[in-house]
Amino acid sequence: MPVVVTDIKRADAEAAASLAEFGVATVHEAQGRIGLMHQRLRPIYKGAAISGTAVTCTLPPGDNWMIHVAAEQCQPGDILVAATIAEAHSGYFGDLLGTVLQARGVRGLIIDAGCRDIADLEKLGFPVWSRSVCAHGTVKETLGDVNVPVSCGDAIVNPGDVIVADDDGVVVVPRGTEAAVRAAAQARIDKEEANRARYVAGELGLDIYNMRERLKAKGLTYITQADWENGA
Incomplete structure (x- = not known):
């Protein structure tokens, strides 16, 4: 049965936010070279560097309904992590959804699928790391899950983990280790x-x-x- 978990435990907000200043490469090395997402996930524009706590969702092929559902669960300082249940390249996300998430204080999106409206997202200042850029649209018909463990970019992400993302890629810092990783970084x-x-x-x-x-x-x-x- 598809579920939405509404009361996830999040990593320490201050420690999570501070990891962006160290960058993906340093954080990856500092935690023993683990947690790095596959290099197929690339920023849609250069220069963004973010870190925050993960809200997760799963997406059926060609269907972005659960991004809308997940948006309600997002809090300021979060990063939405969207994983597809099968390889997909449609444009699941664009500037309107970027506006929705930005209004809720979300720092960015990590999506193992396609993104579109990248020029508008850059003007908006909402960063996305995606598998591909594709104008092909999606539907809203099939359910998935929100705030369950997911595999995104071949890395396991649990709700409340820390995500660090910049031009070098994306790395996951497990919740509860953020302070130690910050010190090591x-x-x-x-x-x-x-x-x-x-x-x-x-x-x-x-x-x-x-x-x-x-x-x-x-x-x-x-x-x-x-x-x-x-x-x-």
């Missing part, structure tokens, strides 16, 4: 900034990361051009 940023200063000063990664002995142990050999030409 900050530590990673601090380390990278220290190393960046060393790069600017002229040091090489070979020395900063102590790579030379490992390369030698793997069998990497340095020879002169003359020796190379002589078959050494």
Whole structure:
């Protein structure tokens, strides 16, 4: 029986919102390289960087009815995650639905299907990460679920998890781990900034990361051009 779960537990709002500043790549690395959605999900325009708590829904092929249903369950700071029950590329979402979600304080949409009206959505400032861009419309006939666990972009998303999305893609942070991931991401940023200063000063990664002995142990050999030409 199709269901709508109305009282989901959400990740800590402050921690969820703060993860956007670190970016998808850093968050993905900070939590042990897990949670990354498939690279087929791409932003419809460049430059958007968001994070927030997931509201989920499932969509039958060519039918966007449940996006309308899910909109009612969205709160400020949420990100809607829409997963199709079979591969689909129709334009499930456009500028009117973008207006609906934006009015409810939703930060963006992640949809493993098609999106349309992308120029209007960019003007609206409502970011979407989608599987494809397609003008083909949808109907409103078949039920799905709202706020149940879904597989979107080959990653499992539970309602209330944290979603981080930017030009690099989309990553899922399980609810309850957001504070630890934020701390790990900050530590990673601090380390990278220290190393960046060393790069600017002229040091090489070979020395900063102590790579030379490992390369030698793997069998990497340095020879002169003359020796190379002589078959050494």
